[in-house]
Amino acid sequence: MIASRGLAGLKTRDLASEIGCANGAVYNLVADVDELILRVGSRTLHRLDDALSAAEGAGEPAPQERLVRIAIAYCDFAAENLQLWRALFEHRMAADKIVPDWSVDDQMRLFRHIYVPLAALFPRRSPEDLGITARSLFSAVHGMVALGLEQKLVAVPLPALRKEIAGLVRAMIDGLIARAPSGREA
Template sequence: MSKALERREKLRSDLILAAEGMIADRGLSGLKTRDLARQIGCANGAVYNLVEDMDELILRVGSRTLHRLDEALSAAERAGAPSPQETLVRIAIAYCDFAAENLQLWRALFEHRMEADKVVPGWSIDDQMQLFRHIHQPLAALFPKRSPEQLGITARSLFSAVHGMVALGLEQKLVAVPLPALREEISGLVRAMIDGLIARAM
């Protein structure tokens, strides 16, 4: 690799890390090109020689966040559980804890909106969909007769329920729920949903 390419890759990496830090500190709305350029030591316009646009930059930061979330969910799985149902509970709690510990970066995953005519790149979609395996695998153990398509719908439904509780519970408003109570409520929700699905399958 030439020196010029090495410098560009270094600047690109610095830009993504700077954007990650800025979002973590200020939230997505606090991400400013001018501040990023100043932080990494380049001209304002040079930022767009490193990434296509702000959408790509935000998605690159999101990819890093998703990879760290993947690691947190994998660690919850490796901790071991007596049943697939309890594995799902541990994954849900790990998701809640990750969101609480990385609040602004986690929020940015869902707050970011691309323009209607722009397509989300395949690598970003892959990063998102990869996480569903953590839910899909224990569901497959619980419901071996279900098709992959049916399991996928159930996985998304379960995620949506947990995500909704986390999103509302971590709101810094009147609807906020103390984290220990939120963990308990999420555990109860996941167990109740799985018990209900098992009962329906009988």
């Protein structure tokens, strides 16, 4: 339902009808709509993880190339699963509700795709610094994907978006290497 209608199109009454149960029976499966959306998000994140793992490819590509591959795979996944991907970022829980640990773990697990090649490029950086750089690189790529896939004035054709993302990742890594005190040591 989210894949076809988006997050705004999720109605528990329609869902119950589609699976053949009473509306209230949906809540025998999940505590509330937030959990339902988080469970769908978990499945989406696992599929994204598989796509990123496949993009890393066989063998051991150079760390910079690995980062480029996963950035492009992230873009492709978002384009192919647009409504599910958007739902990951559009859903907001009430301020007093805590995101369950399993959901946070699903999200954080994906950062290994960025963290591992960054650690190879910058072996003397602290885990905290690598984590910040990984999140910054993700944010840059995510911003390009989010704006590039918008169906408005800022839309970018997918082949051009892929090329621009690859250029951004390479430029960011080249800049980080050049800024490091001893090349890859920082």
